[in-house]
Amino acid sequence: MTGKVAWITGGSQGIGQGCAVELARAGCDIAFCDIGAEAETIRLVEALGRRALFVEGDVSNRESMEAVAQRIMNTYGRLDILVNNAAFGVRKAFLDLEIADVERVWAVALWGVFHCSQIAARLMAKAANGGSIISISSVHAERAFPMSTAYNAAKSGVNAMTLTWASELAQYKIRVNAIEPGWTDTPGERRYFSEELIREEGKKLPLGRLAEPAEIGKAARFLASEDAAYITGTILKVDGGFLLPMTTVRV
Numbered sequence: 001m002t003g004k005v006a007w008i009t010g011g012s013q014g015i016g017q018g019c020a021v022e023l024a025r026a027g028c029d030i031a032f033c034d035i036g037a038e039a040e041t042i043r044l045v046e047a048l049g050r051r052a053l054f055v056e057g058d059v060s061n062r063e064s065m066e067a068v069a070q071r072i073m074n075t076y077g078r079l080d081i082l083v084n085n086a087a088f089g090v091r092k093a094f095l096d097l098e099i100a101d102v103e104r105v106w107a108v109a110l111w112g113v114f115h116c117s118q119i120a121a122r123l124m125a126k127a128a129n130g131g132s133i134i135s136i137s138s139v140h141a142e143r144a145f146p147m148s149t150a151y152n153a154a155k156s157g158v159n160a161m162t163l164t165w166a167s168e169l170a171q172y173k174i175r176v177n178a179i180e181p182g183w184t185d186t187p188g189e190r191r192y193f194s195e196e197l198i199r200e201e202g203k204k205l206p207l208g209r210l211a212e213p214a215e216i217g218k219a220a221r222f223l224a225s226e227d228a229a230y231i232t233g234t235i236l237k238v239d240g241g242f243l244l245p246m247t248t249v250r251v
């Protein structure tokens with residue numbers, strides 16, 4: 001993928017950083033936006049011999065994302081890949097949820113994906129070089145997880161948008177896919193779970209552990225690559241068996 005340019009939202013840590021590093025490893029120059037500091041993503045990408053651009057920006061803000069895209073075009077002159085990664089959830093019982101909680105989650109996890117995808121798809125269609133849009137969805141799109149109404153609905157919405165855009169954008173050779181990570185060991189998860197809990201709960205999963213951010217990044221790298229040239233409208237689980245029926249008996 002040498003010479004291609006990838007834009008990753010929320011690329012300062014966790015899965016977003018994993019995607020940035022794996023796409024850089026495949027030869028892409030990287031642009032990433034985040035509401036937090038750039039952390040060490042620039043250093044990790046540059047260590048792989050690729051260029052890295054950080055632009056502060058909130059995916060829920062359309063003007064902010066238009067400005068990020070403009071910076072990418074001014075810096076690199078092209079955009080080939082978008083990874084919609086930025087999201088967060090509010091863990092609260094349905095009976096206690098405030099409207100503001102739901103609006104904020106949807107603004108980032110649903111509208112953020114809409115804004116960045118539309119901005120990127122318009123640039124890609126105009127350049128007529130094809131492209132790849134990958135959204136980081138979640139196993140929460142498929143199963144009932146309590147305390148997570150707004151997040152679950154947002155991820156189901158991301159899957160629905162993925163399928164719709166895949167069918168609309170195929171004529172421009174823009175492929176649109178999503179990844180459903182299972183439980184992944186990221187700074188976001190570490191806010192809620194201790195080292196010990198992550199280790200002990202991980203043992204209960206079919207593959208016996210949580211995913212590493214790089215393992216989700218590798219799936220994004222595959223979907224963005226020529227090896228996936230005939231793949232569009234796919235929701236790829238990278239969940240270590242998280243969604244398998246829990247009747248599996250270990251022998």
Ligand SMILES: NC(=O)c1ccc[n+]([C@@H]2O[C@H](COP(=O)([O-])OP(=O)(O)OC[C@H]3O[C@@H](n4cnc5c(N)ncnc54)[C@H](O)[C@@H]3O)[C@@H](O)[C@H]2O)c1
Pocket residue numbers: 009010011012013014015016033034035036057058059060084085086087088108112136137138139180181182183184185186187188189
């Ligand atoms: N970690 C998991 O177990 C897991 C499982 C399934 C899906 N996911 C999904 O993977 C993605 C990344 O999750 P993570 O665990 O790496 O999260 P994380 O909290 O560790 O990192 C998220 C990054 O996104 C940034 N961000 C948050 N809101 C933003 C906004 N409005 N604009 C720009 N940047 C913003 C944060 O500053 C942070 O750098 C999310 O879409 C999440 O829903 C995570």
